[in-house]
Amino acid sequence: MMHKPAITQVAINDTIAKRWSGRAYNPEKMVSHDQLIALVEAARWAPSCFGDQPWRFIVCNKNTDAQSWQQGFSCLAESNQLWAKDAPLLLVVCTDNLFSHNLQANRWAQYDTGAASENLCLQASSMGLMAHQMGGFNATDARIAFAIPDQFTLMAIISIGYPADSASLTPDILSRETAARKRKPLNELIFASSWGRALE
DSSP states (O other): OOOOOOOOSSOOOHHHHHOOOOOOBOTTOOOOHHHHHHHHHHHHTSOOGGGOOOEEEEEEETTTOHHHHHHHHHHBOHHHHHHHTTOSEEEEEEEESBOTTTOOBOTTHHHHHHHHHHHHHHHHHHTTOEEEEEOOBOHHHHHHHTTOOTTEEEEEEEEEEOBOOGGGSOHHHHHHHHSOOOOOOHHHHOBSSSTTOBOO
16 A cells, blocks of 8 residues: 655644545455445535535445446546546535525535535545545436436545555556655645735
């Protein structure tokens, strides 16, 4: 298993520092039902505007429903299928575009769904699992395959499982897997008091 902790200016929470989107999954190790419930409980307790919880996750578990897993897998871009084939769980992430209390447009829905997804990914990392959020999938195919209502926007598919030796990956994917993690410097992202004034 590869470790690629974040290189930070000061120490941050260990779970956050160790979370990363790996691609090498162990096809022999399944995620238990209790582990799955812990993952989705972490998502459930994310903050949201009005407490509306606009996120919806469709769980495709290769161990308990190979057909639904195959449906999710078939929606992935070919470049993601090359490595996601070994992940025991695929979660289709959707967001409700309307508030449940008044059916008005919820412009914070996608923001809130991102928070729930990150909660889930951090929970996975804390449990020794690996989660990889993918935007590379066919949303139209997924909507049809899972009968997702038009009111919901498809956001991502998340692969989850136990990490494996990266040597199991093809050479081109391995090069991406072993590349150094990169982030823009804080002074390009975080401003003090006004736009463009870097936080020192």
